[in-house]
Amino acid sequence: MARTDEAEAFFHAVYAAVQEIPPGKVTSYGHIAKLIGTPQRPRQVGLCLKHLPTDTSSRFHHANVPWQRVINAKGVISPRSQPSGSLNQAAALEAEGVTVTTGALGELSVDFAEFGWFPRILPSEAAMGMVPESDDDGDGSEEG
DNA sequence: CTGCTGACTTTCT
DNA sequence: AAGAAAGCCAGCA
Numbered sequence: 423m424a425r426t427d428e429a430e431a432f433f434h435a436v437y438a439a440v441q442e443i444p445p446g447k448v449t450s451y452g453h454i455a456k457l458i459g460t461p462q463r464p465r466q467v468g469l470c471l472k473h474l475p476t477d478t479s480s481r482f483h484h485a486n487v488p489w490q491r492v493i494n495a496k497g498v499i500s501p502r503s504q505p506s507g508s509l510n511q512a513a514a515l516e517a518e519g520v521t522v523t524t525g526a527l528g529e530l531s532v533d534f535a536e537f538g539w540f541p542r543i544l545p546s547e548a549a550m551g552m553v554p555e556s557d558d559d560g561d562g563s564e565e566g
Numbered sequence: 567c568t569g570c571t572g573a574c575t576t577t578c579t
Numbered sequence: 580a581a582g583a584a585a586g587c588c589a590g591c592a
Contacts, residue, residue: 429589452575461575463587468573473590492573500573 432460436470437482443491446519447539448532450495457541467492468500490514491539499530 435458442457443449451464460466471489478485490511493499499522503511512522512530523531532538 426589432589450575451573455575460587464574464576465572465586466574466588469589470573472573489573494574495576496574503573 432458432463432466433470433473434481435459436467437474437487440471440487440489440492441482442541443488443539445488446537448491448493448497448515448520448534448537449539450497450534451492452495453540454492471503491518491520493532497532497534497538498525499532501529 436454439454439457451467452461454467455461455464458467471487471492474482474484474487474489476484490503493503499511512524515522515532520532520537523533525531
């Protein structure tokens, strides 16, 4: 009962978060999961996109949900996301202006340092990553 | 109804 | 630094 209802809300939250991604930018499943308040369920985010209806009659569908901008934390597009015999996702990203790098294994990777879309992490997350005691290593993970 | 899988991430070793 | 394991929960057989 409530379980399915919650799932629907979860799906809805995911699609909404994905739509928040601006063109020419990409983000990771974990980040989406965090934004919607479920940092421990990155896989479910993927499931949402997988079950994303192509029917434009639905509230969310492949046309209005830029699922292509969602990739894994490694900055590499999941091979399962590729349509049969076509690298549409990468092409779509390039169309947005995202530079997709093709690895030797044929996998597609995106530079988070350049196209990584990280609007604002949860307050606790920001505090966690901001450890004054910890020495700086010059990660330079700021992006405006 | 039961069990495994999966468009993943985080943490320990 | 790199590798292995755990965790989460919906969907499918």
